[in-house]
Amino acid sequence: MAMFSGIPSLMMMFSCGEHECLYGPPSDVISGVVLEREYQPIPRVLVQDENGDSLTSTDDNGFYELLNVENCKELTFSKDGYQSKDTTLCPACDGSVYMKRIAEE
Numbered sequence: 001m002a003m004f005s006g007i008p009s010l011m012m013m014f015s016c017g018e019h020e021c022l023y024g025p026p027s028d029v030i031s032g033v034v035l036e037r038e039y040q041p042i043p044r045v046l047v048q049d050e051n052g053d054s055l056t057s058t059d060d061n062g063f064y065e066l067l068n069v070e071n072c073k074e075l076t077f078s079k080d081g082y083q084s085k086d087t088t089l090c091p092a093c094d095g096s097v098y099m100k101r102i103a104e105e
Contacts, residue, residue: 031065032095034058034077042079042099050074064095 034045041062047055050073058064066073072090082099089095 027091028068028070029065030069030073030075030089030091030093030095031063032089032097033062034064034097034099035062037098037100042082045077045079045082045099048076048078050076052076 034042036042041058041060043058043060043062045058045062045064047057047064047066049055055066055075056064069091072088074086074088076084076086077097077099078084079099082101085097085099087097
């Protein structure tokens with residue numbers, strides 16, 4: 001059991017691929033921000049699951065949220081002008097995703 005400010009805590013950190021996850025009370029939400037490498041949010045990024053079903057898109061601040069998620073999901077983030085990003089995310093993980101612009105010729 002971890003201690004936080006002298007108070008026992010059931011929360012522990014673990015790694016979920018490239019993401020840090022907080023293991024503690026059950027969560028059914030996957031959420032985060034989609035950013036460029038310069039840490040600028042990317043609005044209107046499409047978020048799809050492994051079946052290609054559209055789940056949501058990011059808002060004007062690059063934020064997205066998936067509710068009622070029972071298990072880890074293989075997700076694809078895509079937007080014109082950017083390289084698509086495939087990643088596995090789990091509830092309670094840091095769902096931040098970084099995308100690269102496709103170089104203009």
